[in-house]
Amino acid sequence: MLTEGEIRALIVLHGEQTVSEFATQLDRSPSYTSELVDRLEATGLVETRRHGKTKQVRPSDAKALEILAAITQEYSHIEWPELLSGATLRVLYYLETPRAATDLAHRADVHRSTVHRALDPLQHRGIVYKTDDDAYVLNEGFEQLSTLARELAHHDHRQTVEQHTDTYTILWESLDEFLVQTADEITAEDFRSTGPEQFQTYDLPLLARDRRYYLYSETMNDLSPATVCCHMLVIDSGARSQSYCLLLLSHVDVDRDELRTQAVTYGVDDLVEDLLTYLDTGGEQRSSRLPEWEEFQELAADYGVSA
Structure with a gap:
């Protein structure tokens, strides 16, 4: 996340000072310190401004x-x-x-x-x-x-998404990934569309919304149905979203082991267990937010899903 030199610089930096003064305080060369300041500025952890011919550096409000x-x-x-x-x-x-x-x-x-x-x-x-x-x-x-450590990762996630939009909400995050809601379209390589829009991939067209949802991940290439279901529950755990997830689980062959693993990752494991129990018992065991079995069958029929 941060190098030893970067951490040392952040600890030493108090108030605003010139890069030359900062170099003296760090006991490092001006060229090394200037490169260090550039790296930290790119992370949003320090800010710089020109004052005449000198460059001033100060901590950000992170x-x-x-x-x-x-x-x-x-x-x-x-x-x-x-x-x-x-x-x-x-x-x-x-x-x-x-x-x-x-x-x-x-x-x-x-x-x-x-x-x-x-x-x-x-x-x-x-x-x-x-x-x-x-x-x-x-x-x-x-x-x-x-x-x-968590706040540093959160700060990094904010810096990443703010390169593409000013209005957003991070709904879930881990060390290297995050799920974000925004009104803007993001086409950057590591942002993968998820949530309601992805249900169309499985012939389950949901009502269009003004909001868009993306998973930022540098390693995940494709979103499995299990992952999309968990994202849907993170986005909205209400009765409608749970019903949509029931449609997906009934319509697509979902790896249940993967689903349970993903559910723990996203903190929706209790909800996922409720959905699986509901399907396995034909609605006989259901939480208060899940529909009567006959209601779900009608919804499934509307979407051409066998329940």
Whole structure:
């Protein structure tokens, strides 16, 4: 997420100063500092302006910087730049709750040895500890480190989407992906249309809406029916959206194992289990938001779906 040099610069930078003054404070060359400022400006974590012939730099109003300042000021005796660089922030993103190394590796998409290498120095300093069942936990007073990692990722996601639209809402996010709602069309390569619009792919044309929905992902090429169903429930968990998901699950051969895995990822696992139970019992077991079975059969018939 951030290099050691970038973290050190963000910790040192207070108020507005010239790049030359900043270089002196960092004890680095003006050319190195200028390149560093350019990188941080591209991330939206610092801002620059020209004042005569000099270039001034100052921290942005990113919430992540407030959290970083609070942590480093409270624990000023700790050498934070070397502890938080590399993959450490990726791992800390998922340490908002106790997790084993294998779980952290899977979620952060790193090797298990990388998790140990990132967290062992923190454990040595009493910042994290291990439970009896080998789960890593942030010690009391250091929980904000996970919040910092999450806020940095959120800031990065905002920077990414703001290259394409000014009006948007992030509905769900993980370390490297996010689901966004906007009124604008986004055609960039890593934004994949999802939600109601994707139901047309399965011959289930839903009513047109003014809002558009996109999953930003640098790795996911195609959205499976299971993923689209989960996105629909994130977008709107109401009765209508659940009924549409029932149509999709009845109309398309959906891998249930994948569906359940995706549902956990998107935090809609309880809703998905309700939908599957409803279909498996012919509506005999249903939540309050699901239709009577006869009503669903009528809806399915309207869309040419066998229920």
